[in-house]
Amino acid sequence: MSATQKRYGKATAFLAVLGVLAVSVFIPHSCRAQVVDATAPSINAPLPSWESSLDGASGQSAEQAQATPPQPAPTAPPSAPSLSSLGFPASQTQGSAQEQALLNKRTHMLKVHQTLGLITAIPMAAALFTGPQAKSKGRNGQVITEPTAANLDFHIALGSLTTGLYWTTAYYAIFAPKVPGVKPKGAIRLHRDLEWVHGPGMILTPVLGILAYEQENKGEKVHGAASLHGTAAVVTAMAYGVSIVAVSWPIHVKFWR
Numbered sequence: 001m002s003a004t005q006k007r008y009g010k011a012t013a014f015l016a017v018l019g020v021l022a023v024s025v026f027i028p029h030s031c032r033a034q035v036v037d038a039t040a041p042s043i044n045a046p047l048p049s050w051e052s053s054l055d056g057a058s059g060q061s062a063e064q065a066q067a068t069p070p071q072p073a074p075t076a077p078p079s080a081p082s083l084s085s086l087g088f089p090a091s092q093t094q095g096s097a098q099e100q101a102l103l104n105k106r107t108h109m110l111k112v113h114q115t116l117g118l119i120t121a122i123p124m125a126a127a128l129f130t131g132p133q134a135k136s137k138g139r140n141g142q143v144i145t146e147p148t149a150a151n152l153d154f155h156i157a158l159g160s161l162t163t164g165l166y167w168t169t170a171y172y173a174i175f176a177p178k179v180p181g182v183k184p185k186g187a188i189r190l191h192r193d194l195e196w197v198h199g200p201g202m203i204l205t206p207v208l209g210i211l212a213y214e215q216e217n218k219g220e221k222v223h224g225a226a227s228l229h230g231t232a233a234v235v236t237a238m239a240y241g242v243s244i245v246a247v248s249w250p251i252h253v254k255f256w257r
Contacts (some may be wrong), residue, residue, distance in 0.1 A: 106177040113172035117244060120165040124237055127158035131230055135212075135222070147216075159209055166202050166240075187246045194243040201236025208232055 134147045134155035184192050208229035212222045222229075 102177045103179070106179070109172045109176035113169055113176070114248060116165060116169040116172065118248065120162060120169050121241065121244060123158050123162045123165065124240065127155060127162050128233060128237055130155045130158060131233065135230070152213075152216075156209075156213070159206060163202060163206050170199070190246045191243045194239050194246070197239035198236045198243065201232055201239065205229065205232045205236050 130151065133151040208226055211224075211226035212229045215222050215226055
């Protein structure tokens with residue numbers, strides 16, 4: 001081998017060694033640079049999806065806020081006028097415990113009056129039915145048939161019971177508290193007007209019945225004013241019945257209340 005070839009071979013070997021060293025230095029450095037570049041965020045890189053959505057929403061909200069005009073605050077509805085503003089004093093608009101108690105007492109007493117009035121009609125009708133059996137029969141100059149003691153006593157008991165219940169019923173109507181300034185109208189007025197018929201009748205009928213009873217006990221034919229006992233009883237019962245129907249029809253009162 002000549003000297004030129006030896007020098008050429010050494011130069012080639014030296015260049016090869018330099019190339020290996022250069023490659024060994026350059027490749028790790030470039031790899032590290034790529035790793036750093038890959039992990040560091042880029043300024044121009046796009047934002048993540050959730051950040052872009054927030055930005056978009058905030059942008060839309062800002063645009064909507066600018067586009068939508070401000071709404072006026074809701075106003076409260078106008079309040080209704082008070083009674084005092086209409087000129088009614090507090091003494092007229094506020095309830096009175098005393099007046100309410102008076103009204104409650106009146107209502108209670110009139111309900112008792114109505115119930116007792118219906119109960120009174122039962123013995124009154126029975127007394128009318130038994131009246132002919134308690135009356136002596138026969139004309140002057142003929143044999144007079146006297147009523148039996150049982151029929152007479154039963155009729156007297158029914159008449160006495162009717163009289164007691166009637167005046168008890170009247171008590172609850174007479175002494176019930178009155179409402180000042182209120183006048184009866186319609187059926188109530190008819191009911192009160194009929195009191196002037198069956199009221200005196202309930203006084204006259206028992207009195208005439210006592211006279212008739214005394215005449216019969218003497219063995220006399222019932223005569224004079226005593227003979228009007230039956231007529232007075234019928235008129236009184238009819239007026240009483242009409243007064244009940246005027247205010248109680250249809251009848252809804254329960255006797256067991």
